[in-house]
Amino acid sequence: MSKQARKVHNKLVRDKIPEYLENKGIKAEIRVLDSVEYDAALAAKQAEEFNEQRSAKTLSEAAEEFADELEVLRARIAFVGLSLEEIEEIRVKKYKERGGFTERILLIETYEG
Helix, strand or coil: CCCCCCCCCCCCCCCCCHHHHHCCCCCCCCCCCCCCCCHHHHHHHHHHHHHHHCCCCCCCHHHHHHHHHHHHHHHHHHHCCCCCHHHHHHHHHHHHHCCCCCCCCCCCCCCCC
C-alpha cells in the first residue's frame, strides 16, 4: 500500500485551485468559510502576499506578487461592499489634495504653537 504525502495548508486559496488540483490528480479537502472566517482569512492572505512581494528576488517575481496582492485587495474591497471604482475615486481625490508617495518624504516631527 502506498502512503500518500499529506500537506496541511489551512489558508485561503484562489477559486479555481480545487479544480486545478483535481486535474493534477491531487485530492484536497476544502470548505467554504463563513463571513467572519473569510474576513480574517483575507487579512491573513493580504499579509502573506505582502511578505512574499517583499521577498521577491526579481522584478518578474515582484510583479507576480503585486498581482496577488491586488487580487486579495480587490476581494477585501468587494467583501465590505465597495467597488474598485469608488476606491479609485477616493484615491485620486486624496492624490490631488495631498500627493502620492513618490518623493520619499519622511516626516520627522512637527511643532505647534
